[in-house]
Amino acid sequence: MNKSTESVKIALLGCGTVGTQVARLLTEQRDLLSARAGAPLELIGIAVSNLETERDGAIDRSLLTKDTSALISKADIVIELIGGIEPPRTLVREALCSGSSVVTGNKALLATHGPELYDLAEQNDVDLYYEAAVAGAVPVVYGLRESLAGDRVNAVMGIMNGTTNFILDSMTTQNMDFDEALLLAQQLGFAEADPSADVDGYDAGAKIAILASLAFHTRVSLDDVVVEGIRGVTADDIASAEAAGYVIKLIARAERHFDSRGEDGIEMSVSPTLVSKDHPLASVHGSFNAVLVEAQSADRLMFFGRGAGGAPTASAVLSDVVAAAAKRVIGGHAPREVLYGDVPVLPRSESMSSFFIKLEVIDTVGVLATLTKRFADAGVSMASVMQNKSGHIGDNHSLATTQITIITHQVRQSSIDCVIEELQNSDDVVEVLSVLKVEEN
Template identity: 55%
Template sequence: MATVNVAVLGAGTVGSQVIRLIEEQGRDLRARAGAELNLQSVVVRDVSAPRDAEIDPALLTTDAQAAIDSADLVIELIGGIEPPRTLVLDALRKGKTVVTGNKALIAAHGPELHEAATAGGADLYYEAAVAGAVPVVYGLRESMVGDKILRVLGIVNGTTNFILDAMTQTGASYEDALAEAQRLGFAEADPTADVEGLDAAAKCAILASLAFHTRVSIEDVAVEGISKITADDIAEAEAGGNVIKLLAIAERITQEDGSEGISVRVHPTLVPRDHTLANVHGPFNAIVVDGESAGRLMFYGQGAGGAPTATAVLSDVVAAASHIAHGGNAPCELVYANLPVLDASVAVTRYQVQLKIADRAGVLAEVAGVFADNGISIKSVNQKDASEGSEDGSREEGGTAVLTILTHRATEGALATVVKQLAAADSVREVASILRSEVSA
């Protein structure tokens, strides 16, 4: 039986679990790959540093270059852009197969990595880069390659889903829900990449590239995070029969001239309570894929964590080892479609706009006129007087009221114009929040 020499770069949460599983399940992995996996080196920053998981000290090294040169298969689990970019490019150019779970690297430098793989005659695998154990990369890259994908949307960040779920279930504030996520280890000490939507945007770019056979980078994704979501937003969503989820959305759009383009965006979204995505709780992920022929498919599971993500890495390792030992290649990058990534202003959806307005006669008509002038149809309006909750329930003319407007479908560009005009209106004291509604029950 052929032997495949393996080097692991990084021994953190995921790396340590990959190492453990290779050692514990070596016989099964050998049978599945048809090759012996010889774990010969684990590259770390400091071989003497304490570790949560036990790793044979003889495997540890700080010499990444030597580890790559002597390996047939390189598993990159360091994370971030550098040094992983330099190391992965070097490995690929030398003909070494690479398995990575690094979504930031793939989203930012995917084309460069694929070109290096082609030049070196090497394979690049990255199932673990999106949604942990959920096999959505394989699904789009291989299982659905015979279909035309129309839209991909879903919950791809467990941290934000945990926070929004906690706010919905317990009434907690954003700050308290974030603190609880950090206490339980679902959120980093610096949660910026998660709560501002950057992690989800990287995954959205990868999913869009796979679904639409077009190179999409993280810079193409319009991003809005959850840090401005308030308990009032959650309560208003519940009153309307919705929950709020941070969704990554990539869809094919047919323009007025008949040509097609891609819209990619990440933002908090109103989801009806009876929609499947509304019932994805805690740190779990779920991605819905709409195919022209296959219809709607859903991928669901644990989107993070050492052991779940390690299983996605090992699925790539088995495939890669089999190809190294017996011939064959991973699916190559497919970018033949080369569809344009459209400006965020052309995306079409429904909106919930909450305004704080002067509570006087004629204001509602004035606000409605701004929407009408910009071609946006209003579905419903709900007004709450600022005096609600006062001891005598009296209403004071000239006070402040909260106006919640639900619209029919309209473009982001039209909505942006409406918001700009409303913000400048004397009768509008504040545009308090804007939420989108991308899905129906």
């Protein structure tokens, strides 16, 4: 334990967008942060892969080093902001085993190797903090781990990726198609040159795995999350959703419920979802994030804010640094991982949702009755049916078609899969255009 007159030595691994802001704030706000921690905070070094890279003027170049292991060995707290699985996994293990507490914003690392790192922290009597790993400056990790420790959480859902929210919002408000909105996001710095992790849903998947582990006190990983990205969302989908009173958002969800056999389990998914316009998540625009938590006693709570960017993420990192430093000064630990046992992860077929289904069908008398019967035979109840634009196919456009949009009541995924297979094999159906989940208020 450090005395209050001794400094808490901090090593920073990585000096990218977030790392630069962390280093700047640790210098500019040193007195304020030190007062909150109860001891002087001293940034003793910044590990980088290239000492010659041009850097922000706020970076003291005398702190830069390529000798990461030597830096870790001298630190009380190690901040890992490199990203990816390796070398961060090796370096975080090294820090924990050397007796340093670790602050990380690395959701991919935690979603893949979290249990291993939690165990190492406990074995070595140090702390692992990761508020910045989910939703940037939004304090949802703290909320689940500490504020709701006295409650039972039933569901966590939300918009957890600012890039995809910006793209879908641009498609909605500026009538762009996906490629145009993605290019704009890249030009504005919201999307990487390779946007796959974001637009294919894996970034949000890693985040919901972390939150589900906290919410339901069981160990889950990214491999347990059913992930679907937004590449398939079209301008027509956006327009159809708008006509029906919805907007499309990429929703990450973790919910505990009973399966068809009455057994308790966890459902986790990331998918483009129609959100009703009176739902709190419908009004989340641009690159903002928002997370809804539904708890037994507290009811519905919403966490909203900047989900990415150097300064917002640095805010979350520094909150963890202050907490970790204070624990070293006064003693005690951050909340440990709490496990109640292994709650099974439900298969995709057992997930529950309402669905939006858009079809192009032959425009003949009785086609709607035929569709209704197919849905009824599969045990799927229709909440609404709308007919959209008409068209033609065949030689010389001889065959008239029409688009039908169906929104179902809540149903299991297995039943929807059955209906979709029937529709795809039907002579009345030209094409199944879209199948998206629906979230009502």
